Amino acid sequence: MDSIQQKAGKVLMHTYNSIPISLASGNGCYVKDSEGKEYLDFLAGIAVNSLGHNHPGFNNAVQNQLNKIIHYYNLFLNEQQIELADKLVSNSHFDKAFFCNSGTESVEAALKLARKIGKKQKNGAWKIIAMNKSFHGRTTGSLSLTGQMKYQESFLPLLPGATFANFNDFTDLEKKVDAETCAIIIEPVQGEGGIYPANQEYLEKVRELCTKENIVLIFDEVQCGMGRTGLLFAHEHFNVYPDVICLAKGLGGGLPIGAILSTEAFNLFEPGDHAATFGGNPLVCAGANAVLTELVDNNLLEHIQEVAVYLKEQLNNLKNKYNIIKEVRGLGLMLGIELTIPAVEIVTKCRENGLLLATAGSSVVRFFPPLIVTEEDIDKAVSILNSVLRE
Numbered sequence: 553m554d555s556i557q558q559k560a561g562k563v564l565m566h567t568y569n570s571i572p573i574s575l576a577s578g579n580g581c582y583v584k585d586s587e588g589k590e591y592l593d594f595l596a597g598i599a600v601n602s603l604g605h606n607h608p609g610f611n612n613a614v615q616n617q618l619n620k621i622i623h624y625y626n627l628f629l630n631e632q633q634i635e636l637a638d639k640l641v642s643n644s645h646f647d648k649a650f651f652c653n654s655g656t657e658s659v660e661a662a663l664k665l666a667r668k669i670g671k672k673q674k675n676g677a678w679k680i681i682a683m684n685k686s687f688h689g690r691t692t693g694s695l696s697l698t699g700q701m702k703y704q705e706s707f708l709p710l711l712p713g714a715t716f717a718n719f720n721d722f723t724d725l726e727k728k729v730d731a732e733t734c735a736i737i738i739e740p741v742q743g744e745g746g747i748y749p750a751n752q753e754y755l756e757k758v759r760e761l762c763t764k765e766n767i768v769l770i771f772d773e774v775q776c777g778m779g780r781t782g783l784l785f786a787h788e789h790f791n792v793y794p795d796v797i798c799l800a801k802g803l804g805g806g807l808p809i810g811a812i813l814s815t816e817a818f819n820l821f822e823p824g825d826h827a828a829t830f831g832g833n834p835l836v837c838a839g840a841n842a843v844l845t846e847l848v849d850n851n852l853l854e855h856i857q858e859v860a861v862y863l864k865e866q867l868n869n870l871k872n873k874y875n876i877i878k879e880v881r882g883l884g885l886m887l888g889i890e891l892t893i894p895a896v897e898i899v900t901k902c903r904e905n906g907l908l909l910a911t912a913g914s915s916v917v918r919f920f921p922p923l924i925v926t927e928e929d930i931d932k933a934v935s936i937l938n939s940v941l942r943e
């Protein structure tokens with residue numbers, strides 16, 4: 553009989569180097585594989601399972617909606633979608649929402665919106681500046697803005713008009729701006745690039761520049777948004793507010809949803825400009841509404857702030873003990889440790905010992921537990937990591 557890996561190899565395109573383990577169930581911060589082995593999940597499907605696994609409030613909300621109606625095209629209004637948009641705009645400085653199905657689609661939507669704004673409000677400006685080491689997705693538009701050649705090289709040439717500046721380097725950014733620049737896109741905390749938070753002064757200067765030069769400032773908070781850093785949106789830590797934001801991952805708690813939010817001044821899409829067949833359907837919006845209820849109404853944000861301080865302290869303790877940890881960095885429950893050895897070695901050993909983690913680049917191990925993680929879970933994870941590092 554074929555192993556699951558052999559079966560997968562026969563029928564799936566080889567786009568992922570998947571670990572030959574199939575996760576079959578989950579509860580809270582724990583998942584079990586098909587053989588019954590349990591793992592502490594400090595990865596949350598890469599910042600997606602924000603409420604962990606099998607969360608009662610989330611499951612109820614989705615099951616309720618499942619029994620009513622799960623999809624209808626946006627030809628008709630849908631109450632779950634309107635409620636979600638209302639929750640997002642009333643808890644932010646934004647005014648309007650558009651829903652799609654993933655992070656990359658949210659970046660595509662932001663890109664098109666920025667192009668339209670450039671056309672209508674800035675003499676046809678069309679160029680977009682993104683950051684080196686950024687990650688914005690895999691579709692052609694978002695890949696054009698992803699500042700890592702390893703993702704782009706097989707698909708060049710990509711969208712014209714995308715240029716790159718060094719992250720946190722305002723002088724470099726200023727040099728790249730010209731009269732045709734319509735937008736700048738930044739992750740307030742770079743995720744795939746290695747968990748690098750933006751500098752306060754840098755973001756303030758970028759905001760000032762964009763306002764002065766009539767450039768749309770887009771923050772990609774697909775990974776760092778939706779409570780991950782302890783505030784609903786990462787930019788709130790900096791008190792710097794973008795014109796458009798991209799969201800996905802944790803927004804749906806595991807269901808596929810993406811969104812852009814914009815301020816009224818940049819709300820320029822008109823009927824026919826943009827659409828998504830599944831975008832914001834009642835089922836995924838019911839899940840996202842449950843996530844927001846936990847974050848905003850049931851004090852999950854406060855919980856995240858508390859446990860995040862605890863996790864960072866514990867990781868810093870490990871840093872003081874082991875020379876191979878060069879740095880602990882990140883914001884809230886979006887933390888990374890930079891190692892002097894390949895991160896994959898530690899991630900693999902931790903998994904063998906029942907702890908799920910991921911790498912970010914070659915030397916960073918990232919910690920993205922579900923937002924409901926407790927100090928007890930953290931103690932357990934740190935103890936596994938400690939024994940792996942000791943070895």
Ligand SMILES: Cc1ncc(COP(=O)(O)O)c(C=O)c1O
Binds near residue numbers: 743744773
């Ligand atoms: C910051 C950022 N933007 C966009 C994306 C793309 O999201 P998706 O994989 O849902 O298309 C990711 C995915 O990791 C991301 O981290």
